[in-house]
Amino acid sequence: MSIGELLAGREGLRIEDPRQTSVSVHAYLRDLIISGAIPPGTQLKQAELARVLAVSRTPLREAFRMLQEEGLVSAEPNQRSVVLGLDAEALDSLYAARITLESLGARLTAGRMTREEVRSAAAAHKEMDRTYRAGDYASWTVAHRRFHRLLVGRSGAPVLRTISSYAEQSERYVRIDQLTNTQDFEARQREHQAIFDAVRHGDGKAAVVEMARHLSGSARRVVEAHAPGRGTPFVDAALDLLLCDCSDAASDSG
Amino acid sequence: MSIGELLAGREGLRIEDPRQTSVSVHAYLRDLIISGAIPPGTQLKQAELARVLAVSRTPLREAFRMLQEEGLVSAEPNQRSVVLGLDAEALDSLYAARITLESLGARLTAGRMTREEVRSAAAAHKEMDRTYRAGDYASWTVAHRRFHRLLVGRSGAPVLRTISSYAEQSERYVRIDQLTNTQDFEARQREHQAIFDAVRHGDGKAAVVEMARHLSGSARRVVEAHAPGRGTPFVDAALDLLLCDCSDAASDSG
DNA sequence: TCACATGAAACTGTCGACAGTTATCGCGAT
DNA sequence: ATCGCGATAACTGTCGACAGTTTCATGTGA
Structure with a gap:
């Protein structure tokens, strides 16, 4: 073409x-x-x-x-x-990096959002709901981007740049039809809410947990859609890293 | 000029x-x-x-x-x-991101280095020693870059790109005179060795700990040199995140 | 029928020149 | 002396054209 x-x-x-x-x-x-x-x-x-x-x-x-x-x-x-595309491995590793950086970002932002930012994030969250129900996925994407952006807003300029770049890269592989199931949508909105609450109330630990959970869910769905059965070893390792696998159930297999 | x-x-x-x-x-x-x-x-x-x-x-x-x-x-x-420069905050956040990504990289690479890569990393480590003693800092930088690169080699293409970019960015602010103290140099060589051992033997957890320790040390010295007394809140948060602050000694102060 | 050479067409990389914008310097007024 | 203002010089952004490279179709031989 x-x-x-x-x-x-x-x-x-x-x-x-x-x-x-x-x-x-x-x-x-x-x-x-x-x-x-x-x-x-x-x-x-x-x-x-x-x-x-x-x-x-x-x-x-x-x-x-x-x-x-x-x-x-x-x-x-x-x-x-x-125009280049990402293979399954690149996608997996991209999400792994995104999860670590965005979780770090959420932690850095926890308890540091201004009143204005809180208001704006709440508005974005509501906007996501509205646009989804209206079937306006273009607008939904914009609101979604803004929401995520606000939740990692205190990360410092260089990191913000990378986060945005990663987020946009992975957006390419999020298929709209993954959004059309209302039940899934509701679940994801609850995830968004959970991250928001944690960040707003200054609970850095919870912010990390919720952000990692949210993004890893996306990662698994996206990778599964493009490479069924492959799994997401990179993302899983990132989760282990972030979610304090303090137990000695070491998951490193040569 | x-x-x-x-x-x-x-x-x-x-x-x-x-x-x-x-x-x-x-x-x-x-x-x-x-x-x-x-x-x-x-x-x-x-x-x-x-x-x-x-x-x-x-x-x-x-x-x-x-x-x-x-x-x-x-x-x-x-x-x-x-030509742009980084202020202290950007430097701090850059290092925070670098620490998280490079630790993740070390963890992903742990137990997965090929025999050839192990050999190459060992050679680079020896080369760093040689060039340092010869006062050839240009060659030292090359070897150092190669060493770090090999220890995160299994990270996947997109992450590798970002890691390299961050590493180069921060290199600008590492002042040569920070290397000239022999005692510090020996200590850093031991740190490199510790990361190498952990990655080589497949101990992902230790790899993360050692990598984070090594890089955060650099970060503190670099930031201290450019903004004395400022401290490194971003880096500290990243360390908390990575090093399993499972205790509830929450460090988020509004 | 297929492999391979050959020449033309299409495409990329670079250059010098022109148009529009910004910076600089000197002049005059306050 | 300092500030504002205008003319000129310096610089950036864009364009069309040329040179070198790759691609593709055509024809030739086995």
């Missing part, structure tokens, strides 16, 4: 800041890749894309560089760029 | 792959920034740099984009790029 056809019906690029076309292009392509609209394996030909987006190849190439640095696009010299 | 003067005496850019000037430029500048040769605050003027490096501005700008994505260089539209 050519990139031209993929973008055919879609609304074109909107250049936010005419002083920097390349960042708009970057944001545009990044969104399309992360949302899954441009699936892994798609070839991105510079000339074609430049024509479709009505920009020259210079800013387009700069956007490519940024996407490459994020690991979203291949970077072989003199070869077409290709 | 202009970038032209900074690079004056230094040996110029060596273009590895003439098919992609931009990646050579990126690697070149990245090294200079990470090694501290180009300090934070330095202004990078495109025309001047392009002249000094004898490349056109197009590949140079693409290299800039990559550096920006890594957080090494500023990205204000229509403004000169500036």
Whole structure:
């Protein structure tokens, strides 16, 4: 599938800041890749894309560089760029890292949310409920992102960047149909609530437990959907690490 | 200090792959920034740099984009790029994340190193000793990097990328004079040995403990050097998280 | 029918130039 | 002396074009 056809019906690029076309292009392509609209394996030909987006190849190439640095696009010299995907192992390890960092983030944030942040997180949580019931998954995603972001808000800039990057990467593999089961949705909303309560009330330990539980659930469903029966050894190890396997039931098998 | 003067005496850019000037430029500048040769605050003027490096501005700008994505260089539209530095808080949180990820990495790698990797790590450890005694800190850094890399080698691609990035970022703030005290050096070599032993023998729990201890020591020294008396709350929280503060001596103070 | 060479077409990487924006310096007013 | 203001210089962002590389189709031989 050519990139031209993929973008055919879609609304074109909107250049936010005419002083920097390349960042708009970057944001545009990044969104399309992360949302899954441009699936892994798609070839991105510079000339074609430049024509479709009505920009020259210079800013387009700069956007490519940024996407490459994020690991979203291949970077072989003199070869077409290709949208990259994650295999099961990469997905597993990505989630393992996300769980550790986001749990750490929740712990750092526990008891340190401002009144305003608490209000905003509560609003996001409510918004998630509303948009889900309305079937507006695009808006749900936005609210969900904001909610998670607020719960790790005191992590410090470098960590926040990584967390966001990981979260977006894994979003690509969360299939919408995993949300459509109302029962599962309710359960996940309760998980969100549990994390929120722990962080808000300053219970760092509980925040870690709830965050790890929540994310590992996602991880298992996502990996199971893409590689049935594989299991999630990386995620499991991360959980052991975080959830204090103080017992000597050592789980390291050569 | 202009970038032209900074690079004056230094040996110029060596273009590895003439098919992609931009990646050579990126690697070149990245090294200079990470090694501290180009300090934070330095202004990078495109025309001047392009002249000094004898490349056109197009590949140079693409290299800039990559550096920006890594957080090494500023990205204000229509403004000169500036080499960015980390403040104490960012440094603290960077180390906290590095500790969690690298400990997780050590745990994932524990008992899974190949014979070849064990041999290689042992060689790197010996090399660190040799280069230190010879005062060849550049080579020491290379060996040190390789050693750490091998001990987290089974982490999965995405996590490895982040770990490397964090490690390099923090390297900028490790001052050489912290190494010149022989007694400290011996102690750190013992720490390295302890991590190595734990990972090699498949003791994941010990690997985490030793790795966390080792890195947190570095973190404290580095932060203390740059912000005396500040302490390392982020790192401390990460340690609590990793080292099983199962006791209810909760350390979350609103 | 298949493997392989060959040339054309398509694509990537780089360059110099132009347009628009920001910084700088000098001048005048307060 | 200090602040504001304008003209000029310096710099960034984008573009179209050229050179080098890869890909693909076509034809040739076994």
